[in-house]
Amino acid sequence: MMLNVAVIGCGYWGPNLVRNFNSLSECEVTIACDASNDRLLHMQKLYPHLKTISNADAIFSDEAIDAVVIATPVQFHYELALRSLKAGKHTFIEKPMASSVAECRELLDLALEQGLTLMVGHTFVYSPPVKKIKEIVDSGDLGGIQYVSSRRLNLGLYQKDINVAWDLAPHDISIILYVLNDTPVSVNCQGKAHISRGVEDVCNMTINFSNGGFCTIQSSWLDPNKIREMTFVGEKRMLVYNDLEPIEKIKIYDKRVEKPPHYDTFADFHYSYHYGDMYSPYLKQFEPLKEECQHFIDCIKTKSKSISSGLEGLKVVQILSAASESLKQNGAAVSIGDLG
Numbered sequence: 645m646m647l648n649v650a651v652i653g654c655g656y657w658g659p660n661l662v663r664n665f666n667s668l669s670e671c672e673v674t675i676a677c678d679a680s681n682d683r684l685l686h687m688q689k690l691y692p693h694l695k696t697i698s699n700a701d702a703i704f705s706d707e708a709i710d711a712v713v714i715a716t717p718v719q720f721h722y723e724l725a726l727r728s729l730k731a732g733k734h735t736f737i738e739k740p741m742a743s744s745v746a747e748c749r750e751l752l753d754l755a756l757e758q759g760l761t762l763m764v765g766h767t768f769v770y771s772p773p774v775k776k777i778k779e780i781v782d783s784g785d786l787g788g789i790q791y792v793s794s795r796r797l798n799l800g801l802y803q804k805d806i807n808v809a810w811d812l813a814p815h816d817i818s819i820i821l822y823v824l825n826d827t828p829v830s831v832n833c834q835g836k837a838h839i840s841r842g843v844e845d846v847c848n849m850t851i852n853f854s855n856g857g858f859c860t861i862q863s864s865w866l867d868p869n870k871i872r873e874m875t876f877v878g879e880k881r882m883l884v885y886n887d888l889e890p891i892e893k894i895k896i897y898d899k900r901v902e903k904p905p906h907y908d909t910f911a912d913f914h915y916s917y918h919y920g921d922m923y924s925p926y927l928k929q930f931e932p933l934k935e936e937c938q939h940f941i942d943c944i945k946t947k948s949k950s951i952s953s954g955l956e957g958l959k960v961v962q963i964l965s966a967a968s969e970s971l972k973q974n975g976a977a978v979s980i981g982d983l984g
């Protein structure tokens with residue numbers, strides 16, 4: 645059965661979703677909606693057969709539409725997703741899922757009640773390097789993960805309605821939650837708004853886990869260099885993921901520090917630094933967004949749970965909300981609460 649998809653929001657990211665859903669054999673984008681006429685004209689030029697509309701109302705009352713994809717700014721996600729689910733449509737929401745934990749919970753409950761697929765656009769969990777990192781961590785090759793540090797820095801692109809943590813950190817958080825099977829318990833976050841008042845453009849976040857581990861996430865729109873780098877420090881080996889590397893995105897370093905098993909005096913105490921080889925595993929090449937769109941269609945067809953389900957979207961928003969609260973308290977630890 646061919647599924648008819650409507651995409652709401654055709655700014656920077658929406659056209660990528662239209663292109664990828666259209667490239668799949670089991671679905672077709674039949675309606676594109678945007679509040680801006682310029683964007684609709686752009687879409688019409690790219691896809692002459694696409695119906696373009698400026699108000700989403702007609703999508704929700706259209707019985708031929710099976711699934712709705714929401715790629716508007718975050719402040720509109722909740723209302724549009726609520727209307728979509730109420731109208732009985734499977735719903736895909738771009739990251740972050742919504743502006744608050746309460747909104748996410750309501751959407752999650754509604755999707756469950758209606759038996760509909762609700763998925764969030766955590767694109768990186770569909771990417772070849774992140775899938776490979778999960779495989780390596782799960783295999784135990786790195787040993788127990790001691791900590792993770794992540795940096796996502798660039799000059800811009802400034803957003804008006806959300807701070808840099810809500811814009812960029814959903815990527816790092818969704819990757820970390822996917823790769824580590826640990827439960828986050830609290831967040832510390834400090835940041836500063838240098839350019840737009842009240843909108844932090846630099847944030848440093850620490851997520852603390854129930855097993856005592858932690859990860860740090862640095863997000864910035866105010867940095868001269870574009871950096872997309874994550875380091876996973878294991879007890880046995882260390883892994884560096886640089887998403888800007890064209891081929892060797894993952895490097896595994898056979899490096900570690902060992903304490904002496906026993907010592908009598910401080911003079912006997914010597915750390916042992918282990919320096920081994922570095923290797924870069926082979927990665928299959930495919931477009932993560934195409935994989936993500938295919939996964940949404942598969943989940944609808946097979947009624948299976950998505951790896952970036954509404955529940956995963958809620959977890960990310962819980963961490964972001966705790967980070968916002970911590971920002972107000974100048975970095976104090978804020979508890980995440982029950983992760984749903």
Ligand SMILES: NC(=O)c1ccc[n+]([C@@H]2O[C@H](COP(=O)([O-])OP(=O)(O)OC[C@H]3O[C@@H](n4cnc5c(N)ncnc54)[C@H](O)[C@@H]3O)[C@@H](O)[C@H]2O)c1
Nearest residue numbers: 653654655656657658678679680715716717738739765767
């Ligand atoms: N998964 C990813 O890697 C990724 C990358 C970039 C952006 N995003 C997400 O995609 C979403 C959109 O981001 P963007 O950068 O494309 O934003 P954007 O501002 O470039 O585009 C948003 C579009 O939505 C339209 N719009 C706003 N409200 C609307 C409404 N009620 N009805 C119809 N159209 C409406 C606007 O006119 C605009 O054209 C955000 O949630 C963002 O976080 C995800």
